[in-house]
């Protein structure tokens with residue numbers, strides 16, 4: 045609703061209501077009327093105050109005074125419960141209008157009960173489970189007086205060098221939309237007023253994941269069609285799911301930094317999507333408009349950010365310093381300021397902060413409770429992706445196993461297994477694999493633990509002999525390797541994405557002993573480890589699995605549950621293939637299977653001329669959607685309800701999936717399409733549906749999907765979001781690799797108008 049219309053409605057209400065003087069305080073009044081009433085009472089300074097967010101690592105009396113003067117609308121990292129109460133008291137009881145503060149914090153993958161990193165959560169392909177995870181995180185955070193989290197991060201990430209890929213939901217717009225929306229629903233529930241929910245913040249709007257060279261904060265150049273079809277997709281999905289706020293990003297997008305980008309913030313977000321919550325800048329990203337060379341000084345930075353549509357400035361204080369002058373000199377209209385302030389107040393009203401400004405009363409704390417740990421464990425379990433299992437080495441057979449070597453710097457690294465962005469998770473609450481396995485099997489299996497390397501990055505070999513001795517004396521060995529937590533996350537990009545330090549050498553040495561080796565990789569990104577895959581029997585990719593990671597991994601290793609994670613991102617063979625992603629374009633010279641198999645590093649006998657490398661296969665190490673199980677699944681009878689559909693039809697797709705193995709297991713059935721020709725080139729595959737289903741051994745199920753012409757839309761040659769008639773391929777199977785897919789085709793005829 046336009047602000048003027050709201051104002052008019054408010055006026056009508058004003059005339060007919062005696063109690064209007066305090067409408068904004070009336071919990072029963074319509075939120076839009078409360079907003080209009082409050083704005084009509086606010087001075088320009090008070091409005092600007094709402095638009096300023098400050099960081100507060102350390103409480104001080106000066107800040108109380110700032111709050112009492114109405115000069116701040118929000119804090120991030122605002123100390124403990126007592127600090128928050130003091131600050132809120134100053135806002136509610138001392139400031140002229142008593143507008144409550146909104147307290148934000150990065151509750152990225154769990155609060156005190158830490159869940160797997162978001163990339164691990166995306167590997168579950170289980171949105172319901174992920175939603176339960178964010179529900180418990182919201183409740184735990186709410187118990188400490190947090191109203192708002194800066195999550196989910198739904199930046200499409202196609203570059204494993206980028207450290208923040210760990211925080212993402214992977215490379216695919218559809219998967220990120222589904223997982224991101226599940227996270228939003230989990231945080232926010234059905235009613236933001238509920239004591240158990242907090243406001244979510246989708247970030248980083250937009251394109252941040254496309255940082256050139258995978259280097260954090262780097263330039264992004266994304267053509268509009270790619271921006272809309274790929275990078276904006278998950279953001280649109282979460283806006284439709286009702287996300288309360290968005291965060292503008294750090295990156296320069298096509299020459300216009302995203303924190304000053306009116307095309308993305310106004311035209312798309314507000315005009316096209318009708319978003320009516322608010323946008324907070326990223327940390328000092330308003331100020332950084334100066335370093336970008338997009339603003340001459342702080343005043344121009346504030347002008348550009350506000351006029352683009354950033355409602356709230358995080359940390360830097362250009363809004364506080366310059367907005368008054370900018371409004372008074374007519375550079376920013378009062379009406380626009382009112383619109384932006386309305387967005388902030390709308391969320392404060394929706395959260396019920398005016399009625400319940402203080403930390404809510406909870407009968408019992410859920411922080412780190414049994415249920416929360418059980419959910420964290422379930423997510424961790426489903427996030428583990430099995431990439432290799434030679435000779436069915438896994439699960440380990442407890443009956444015949446008498447001794448076990450547990451090797452590696454991540455076997456007992458309680459802080460590292462929590463992963464990046466864990467402000468509130470504590471190492472002391474973490475259950476490591478060593479703890480879990482020793483607790484459960486310590487009596488029956490002789491366990492020898494050798495850390496072998498001081499950290500994952502160590503280059504010395506002085507403890508190798510201890511590891512060799514331990515493995516020699518054991519029936520099998522578990523190697524816990526990968527990346528320390530601080531190798532991924534913000535500003536933790538890597539140019540090499542191999543196993544760091546001396547890890548490969550350690551594996552090589554241990555492989556000479558002829559014992560079954562199980563490699564468990566904990567990491568914040570896809571790593572390249574092709575050099576050692578034939579030296580180990582099994583590989584489990586466990587990401588950074590969080591508080592309950594140890595138990596989850598133990599359950600998988602010993603067969604209490606079958607691995608069911610699937611990759612949300614393509615794994616390259618070498619960093620030189622990056623960016624590599626499944627939904628790429630075909631090119632005019634696609635490579636073919638007979639060009640596979642050249643020996644890495646010997647670019648001899650080149651033959652042309654296709655889109656590939658001379659020195660490495662063009663295929664990835666592991667495909668998007670890939671993940672093995674202890675069981676095996678057979679796909680058959682891919683059937684379509686029709687071979688020809690028109691724009692109003694629903695295409696019904698069915699496939700028969702059978703568990704042909706010996707284990708109860710979950711399988712994620714994936715449906716992809718390919719639009720064979722169009723007014724613009726289309727990806728070779730696009731994920732359109734998936735279902736994660738549990739099967740008992742021998743069980744066969746018919747899996748059904750439905751698609752409509754809506755699912756086939758893309759931005760056409762005229763930048764219209766349309767479906768074009770034509771021929772499509774449809775694939776169903778267990779990964780994006782052709783060999784894992786059944787294929788059929790259909791035709792779309794007619795036009796939308798018919």
Ligand code: NOJ
Nearest residue numbers: 120150194247326327534
């Ligand atoms: C900077 C990060 O980019 C962002 O994701 C985070 O939410 C803010 N800092 C606040 O801590």
